[in-house]
Amino acid sequence: xxxxxxxxxxxxxxxxxxxxxxxxxxxxxxxxxLWYKKYPAEGPTFLISISSIKDKNEDGRxxxxxxxxxxxxxxxxxxxxxxxxAVYFCAASAxxxxxxxxxxxxxxxIIKP
Amino acid sequence: DSGVTQTPKHLITATxxxxxxxxxxxxxxxxxxxxxQSLDQGLQFLIQYYNGEERAxxxxxxxxxxxxxPDLHSELNLSSLELGDSALYFCASxxxxxxxxxxxxxxxxxxxV
Numbered sequence: 001x002x003x004x005x006x007x008x009x010x011x012x013x014x015x016x017x018x019x020x021x022x023x024x025x026x027x028x029x030x031x032x033x034l035w036y037k038k039y040p041a042e043g044p045t046f047l048i049s050i051s052s053i054k055d056k057n058e059d060g061r062x063x064x065x066x067x068x069x070x071x072x073x074x075x076x077x078x079x080x081x082x083x084x085x086a087v088y089f090c091a092a093s094a095x096x097x098x099x100x101x102x103x104x105x106x107x108x109x110i111i112k113p
Numbered sequence: 114d115s116g117v118t119q120t121p122k123h124l125i126t127a128t129x130x131x132x133x134x135x136x137x138x139x140x141x142x143x144x145x146x147x148x149x150q151s152l153d154q155g156l157q158f159l160i161q162y163y164n165g166e167e168r169a170x171x172x173x174x175x176x177x178x179x180x181x182x183p184d185l186h187s188e189l190n191l192s193s194l195e196l197g198d199s200a201l202y203f204c205a206s207x208x209x210x211x212x213x214x215x216x217x218x219x220x221x222x223x224x225x226v
Contacts, residue, residue: 043217103155
């Protein structure tokens with residue numbers, strides 16, 4: 001049973017436009033969410049996180065939105081740049097599971113020139 | 114460079130064999146995590162060690178085992194290998210036992226033939 005779902009395996013966006021990556025979860029006990037970015041042949045790198053007490057967290061071009069009632073979070077990248085082309089993983093954790101991260105399958109973002 | 118070192122980068126071995134993957138965490142990090150990523154899948158948490166002791170177990174098969182040594186490096190042992198064990202194996206480390214903002218190594222690509 002997938003507790004964290006990224007339903008879009010890939011997404012193609014024009015350079016300079018907004019990229020929106022989506023993530024849905026089923027476990028209402030999740031209280032911390034993270035986005036990681038992964039280039040080919042490299043390990044994932046931490047991008048941005050959000051606690052369940054917030055509904056928005058911003059870091060430069062990256063903003064994560066959390067909608068707890070819908071059990072949905074999204075990552076917005078504005079403006080999109082060629083270097084943003086990568087696989088983006090959403091992950092979630094809960095205090096009652098010792099904060100072990102549960103990962104989505106990833107979305108491959110392709111930024112077109 | 115995340116500061117987490119994994120060796121070897123690539124490994125090809127036959128079914129039924131046993132291999133050992135090695136991980137050196139970032140300096141100062143006490144927690145080490147092992148993840149498996151099969152083709153087009155998300156990251157599956159295998160096991161976590163904190164300061165030499167097992168902290169949490171995920172979907173780790175009985176044929177797999179791990180340990181963290183006094184110098185904090187970790188080894189993941191995979192035995193009686195099957196074709197389905199072919200995957201990328203990532204090690205990550207973090208300062209604390211809380212599984213947030215972990216830093217990943219580049220991974221070991223295991224191919225079982």
